[in-house]
Amino acid sequence: MFIINCPYCGERDQSEFSCGGEAHIERPKQPTELSDDQWAEYLFMRKNIKGIQFERWNHAHGCRKWFNVVRDTSNDKIHAVYKMGERPPLK
Amino acid sequence: MSKSLRINKNNFIDQTIRVSFKFNGQKLFGFKGDTLASALLANDIHLVGRSFKYHRPRGIMTCGSEEPNAIIQIGNDPSSTEPNVRATEIELYEGLESFSQNCWPSVNFDIGGINNFLSPLLPAGFYYKTFMWPASFWEKYEFFIRHSAGLGKSPTKPDTDLYDHQYAHCDVLVIGGGISGILSAKLAAEKGLNTILIDDKNCLGGSTIYQEDDCFKINNEYSNKWLKKEIDNLKNYPNLLIKKRTSVAAFHGYNYLLAKENLTDHLGINERKNKIRQRLWKIRAKKVVIATGSIERPLIFNNNDRPGILLNSSIKKYIDFFGVKSGNEISLFTNNDSTYETAISLNKSGVKVNTIIDIRENSNSTLVKKVQKIGINILWSHTIVNTNGYKRIKSINVQKLSADGENVVGKKIKINCDCLGMSGGWTPMVHLFTQSGGKLKFKDENYIFIPDINKSPSDQISVGSCNGIFELDDLITNTIKNIKIFLDLDKTIYDNLNVICSKETEKRNIWLLPSDKPLSKTKPFLDFQNDSTAKDVKLALREGFKSIEHVKRYTTTGMGTDQGKLSNMHALGIIADTTGTNMGDLGTTTFRPPFTPLTFGSIVGRNVGEFFDHIRKTAIHDWHVENNAKFENVGQWKRAWYFPKNNETMFQAVQRESKAARDNAGILDASTLGKIDIQGTDASEFLNRVYTNAWSKLAIGKCRYGLMLNEDGMVYDDGVTTRLGENHYIMTTTTGGAANVLSKLEDYLQTEWPELDVYLTTVTDQYSTISICGPRSKNIVKKIIPDLDLSDANFPHMSFKNSKIDNVNCRVMRISFTGEHSYEINIQSNYAKDVWIKCMDAGKEFNITPYGTETMHLLRAEKGFIITGQDTDGTLTPSDLQMDWIIGKKKYDFIGKRSLYRSDTIRDDRKQLVGLLTEDPLEVLEEGAQLVEDINKKPIEMLGHVTSSYFSPNLKKSIALAVVRGGKKMKGKKLIVPMENKNINVTITDTVFYDKENKRLNA
Incomplete structure (x- = not known):
């Protein structure tokens, strides 16, 4: 049970948030022009890293805003939190 | 009570208050302050249970949470009886009833004891090896295995006790109220930090609080006297919260800990009424001090499990703390100095210590010298090769150890005793440290795993003997030094303590002690509760198990209720010795929460019964209740299911309601449907992207049905959306899907399409929806809203009008989920019940009939309308639904569009939605039933299943919807629904059964 520093509300308990999986997977602008394989890559393929992972989180029981989190999945340490559309701080 | 076993002098038991209790039906007495274990020992009862596999007689072995043998059933009330409770942790109370477990007919004569003699036939992995074949016999084996499995008996009635949860935030949490914990808590409190001190006992001070000996002095006082003053002084700190009888169960990341506080388990039954039994503390601490101490290890030798064999430190606690002699003729077996403290305590209390058997060659500490001076016989370099006595130890056989410690030499000596103490050294309690993510390192000189401070999560520290420091002076110095750094303190009140203690210099460790008999003829127990022996571990290694995690599970070593607290280290040691590995390289098994078992009650807290989940009721709910509705749960909503009249069955009620809705008029509370208000200049574009169909051209005042997909192309939700204005829509979703649809739409808006000017607001609770359908619905609405022109020209199907009922604004949609001419009135929820009653009054002359969700489902199935989540399951595309x-x-583009022509979604043989008619029109299929073509071909090929099935009163026959592989092209084909007792013949049809031309919409 970690604590997340919501960029809009501040530090809150993890139970207020829901995780939306890997971050920085942009929906293709022109899906119709993609092959089955390319579309499948967007649709299904996700990393599951032990270590530093970029994730989407939603303050579901708070401001309901989506934002990005850089989390070490091996110890749940959160290295950075930043808003949607912002550049990842370390990549 | 046997007078000879209770000594009079002690400070911790109130010998003026007698407490009566029962053990296996026998009425006994103890004193206030006793544990069940100490009271039993005072009554000369050692034999308390039978071991799990061999049913060997077992006695109380320890005085704490690590107890493997004295596992007791408490109480016999069917709602509050508790199995697998450690007698060493239960505080005695008036009226306590306790029972032995795992024995029949009694603990003294147990039929299962025969397993002890069959033990050569029951090696490690016995069940895996024996009950494998023949496979068809499994059901017969299972009966016997289930019968012999498990320890105590579960309660058979619901728990009537109260449980509670409480959150706490603090600067410093100190776990453990021994001397290190007390010092730490006091330093934190002294600095003004908001501090919590937790201890699982009812008395602070750990083992130091009864350590009264010349060999251990602090500032020239006995260590116990000094500590007592420090503890008494703790109450002067208002910023220090002390929680006794509280045990930390789990240490999660970010210093989040769970602790269970026992509030009433120590009270007499009559004092407990209306009190909270246990409280689960959810603690978020800025810093955590782990001071959980250490527990003594047993020694592993032949027949080391007999009743009357205890740990040396426990014998000491029973005599010094509880004033109870564990026996009248005690021998002590050891490999370390701490045992000599026990000898001194026993001697001081007038208990005869026969002999101390020490596997070391000598020791010259002040403690040992004192014992020698008293005149107790010490056998250096000796070991116990066997113990005798079935239900209580009677004697031991002792022999000299060879120099390498692998064999015994010389003459066998027999020593009589009625109690044997043993000590194999001390194991730091590192469970909570590792739970928090810390890594351990092996300290060779003590044969222990200790916290590796280089691999410790931040903002926590381990102090005291859980950190592998056992000597009183080192322990105090280290604790103060480390806490000063940890809490950033300059000077402390403890900077000039003068500590004197006996120092241990000689050490010797032998994981598995030799016997005069070969290993195969001995029983050296490792896990006392699970009866796993050193032999089993060696067998597992011979059979090829290498990982400690595998050996553990194969032999069940460390899988008892004590979770290996006592002898996991020995198992590791034996594996290391046998395989020639370093223990440090072997690692430990994983310590998982909880440290000690939690009750379900404490986990659930107040979230039981009506508080288990939120209950959502519509504004019209009370009317439904008054009118005898039966309810069904849809998500958190209570929805009216059907309205039985007189003694109608559900079937009869639904048939009547369904007929009435098509013959005259029906009324439905549809308020639970999700309602999302959508505004903004890009609202139309947004709907274009989230629904499969086009929205830009929808005129203001018109409604349209929309289907929403997931990005994978599968149907996700559906509903009607109405254009209220140029940039204003109201979307309806399914009842169960409302929250998820809103989240999904918000996700796309915030992350993929932030450029869109769209605002979403949920208004599900703000508006209630009353749906009136049937050929006479128009007459009813006309009566309620006389000003509204209901002509088809002014108010056609799939359109909406703003209107007023008694000056209250409402939105009226002409939309239909039943196929009938129908209206939906949306009105502010606080007026909804009045409007509903108005509709009922107005509809009386038109025979208006309230109906529930079951009739709604039946009516829509007659029309072949899908219900997402019933006819779909997240694997169907719009095309699969013939839509x-x-x-x-x-x-x-729209969400999911690209997926609609992936190679997988364009297959012809996908499961597709079809209608079904049964050969016998009275035969109603079961939802979920399988559909097959050929029942003779084995294995039978499953083609699909029934998703919706009803008897239609309007068609007077059975109808069903189903998904069938390649169903679209199978119209007219005959299939079979195989049931347990019969095969039902069905024919595939269209999905629309009733009014295929949609004439009734405008009737």
């Missing part, structure tokens, strides 16, 4: 018409072919 190709709803896909906007000209649209460039």
Whole structure:
């Protein structure tokens, strides 16, 4: 049970948030022009890293805003939190 | 009570208050302050249970949470009886009833004891090896295995006790109220930090609080006297919260800990009424001090499990703390100095210590010298090769150890005793440290795993003997030094303590002690509760198990209720010795929460019964209750299911309601449907992207049905959306899907399409929806809203009007989920019940009939309308549902569009929605039933299943919807629904059964 520093509300308990999986997977602008394989890559393929992972989180029981989190999945340490559309701080 | 076993002098038991209790039906007495274990020992009862596998007689072995043998059933009330409770942790109370477990007919004569003699036939992995074949016999084996499995008996009635949860935030949490914990808590409190101190006992001070000996002095006082003053002084700190009888169960990341506080388990039954039994503390601490101490290890030798064999430190606690002699003729077996403290305590209390058997060659510490001076016989370099006595130890056989410690030499000596103490050294309690993510390192000189401070999560520290420091002076110095750094303190009140203690210099460790008999003829127990022996571990290694995690599970070593607290280290040691590995390289098994078992009650807290989940009721709910509705749960909503009249069955009620809705008029509370208000200049574009069909051209005042997909092309939700204005829509979703649809739409808006000017607001609770359908619905609405022109020209199907009922604004939609001419009135929820009653009054002359969700489902099935989540399951595309018409072919993109022509989604043999008619029109299929073509071909090929099935009162026959592989092309084909007792013949049809031309919409 970690604590997340919501960029809009501040530090809150993890139970207020829901995780939306890997971050920085942009929906293709022109899906119709993609092959089955390319579309499948967007649709299904996700990393599951032990270590530093970029994730989407939603303050579901708070401001309901989506934002990005850089989390070490091996110890749940959160290295950075930043808003949607912002550049990842370390990549 | 046997007088000879209770000594008079002690400070911790109130010998003026007698407490009566029962053990296996026998009425006994103890004193206030006793544990069940100490009271039993005072009554000369050692034999308390039978071991799990061999049913060997077992006695109390320890005085704490690590107890493997004295596992007791408490109480016999069917709602509050508790199995697998450690007698060493239960505080005695008036009226306590306790029972031995795992024995029949009694603990003294147990039929299962025969397993002890069959033990050569019951090696490690016995069950895996024996009950494998023949496979068809499994059901017969299972009966016997289930019968012999498990320890105590579960309660058979619901728990009537109260449980509670409480959150706490603090600067410093100190776990453990021994001397290190007390010092730490006091330093933190002294600095003004908001501090919590937790201890699982009812008395602070750990083992130091009864350590009264010349060999251990602090500032020239006995260590116990000094500590007592420090503890008494703790109450002067208002910023220090002390929680006794509280045990930390789990240490999660970010210093989040769970602790269970026992509030009433120590009270007499009559004092407990209306009190909270246990409280689960959810603690978020800025810093955590782990001071959980250490527990003594047993020694592993032949027949080391007999009743009357205890740990040396426990014998000491029973005599010094509880004033109870564990026996009248005690021998002590050891490999370390701490045992000599026990000898001194026993001697001081007038208990005869026969002999101390020490595997070391000598020791010259002040403690040992003192014992020698008293005149107790010490056998250096000796070991116990066997113990005698079935239900209580009677004697031991002792022999000299060879120099390498692998064999015994010389003459066998027999020593009589009625109690044997043993000590194999001390194991730091590192469970909570590792739970928090810390890594351990092996300290060779002590044969222990200790916290590796280089691999410790931040903002926590381990102090005291859980950190592998056992000597009183080192322990105090280290604790103060480390806490000063940890809490950033300059000077402390403890900077000039003068500590004197006996120092241990000689050490010797032998994981598995030799016997005069070969290993195969001995029983050296490792896990006392699970009866796993050193032999089993060696067998597992011979059979090829290498990982400690595998050996653990194969032999069940460390899998008892004590979770290996006592002898996991020995198992590791034996594996290391046998395989020639370093223990440090072997690692430990994983310590998982909880440290000690939690009750379900404490986990659930107040979230039981009506508080288990939120209950959502519509504004019209009370009317439904008054009118005898039966309810069904849809998500958190209570929805009226059907309204039985007189003694109608559900079937009869639904048939009547369904007929009435088509013959005259029906009224439904549809308030639970999700309602999302959508505004903004890009609202139309947004709907274009989230629904499969086109929205830009929808005129203001018109409604349209929409289908929403997931990005994978599968149907996700559906509903009607109405254009209220140029940039204003109201979307309806399914009842169960409302929250998820809103989240999904918000996700796309915030992350993929932030450029869109769209605002979403949920208004599900703000508006209630009353649906009136049937050929006479128009007459009813006309009566309620006389000003509204209901002509088809002014108010056609799929359109909406703003209107007023008694000056209250409402939105009226002419939309239909039943196929009938129908209206939905949306009105502010606080007026909804009045409007509903108005509708009922107005509809009386038109025979208006309230109906529930079951009739709604039946009516829509007659029309072949899907219910997402019933007819779909997240694997069906619009095309699979035969709804190709709803896909906007000209649209460039919408959520899920690209997936609709993936190689997998365009297959012909996907499961597709079809209608079914049974050969016998009275035969109603079961939802979920399988559909097959050929029942003779084995294995039978499953083609699909029934998703919706009803008897239609309007068609007077059974109808069903189903998904069938390649179903679209199978119209007219005959299939079979195989049931347990019969095969039902069905024919595939269209999905629309009733009014295929939609004439009734405008009737």
